[in-house]
Amino acid sequence: MGEVQYLDGQMFMDEVPYLDPVLTEKSTHILKKNQYILNVDSKSNKTKIKNWIELFFNVRVIAINSY
Secondary structure (H helix, E strand, O other): OOOEEEEOOEEEEOOEEEEEEOOOHHHHHHHHHOOOOEEEOOOOOHHHHHHHHHHHHOOOOOOOOOO
């Protein structure tokens, strides 16, 4: 896993920029299930996103759904 770096106030790790959490009615409901919706770079693959989330949030990722 790579290092966390900052560029123009935006956080990057392994070339996966963390953009922002999605705050909608649906996303607030799934918080109760410990599920989260995040916007990440569309060029990122699921493995990089999983590694980044596990390092940054100190959690174990079970699944990633992307579209």
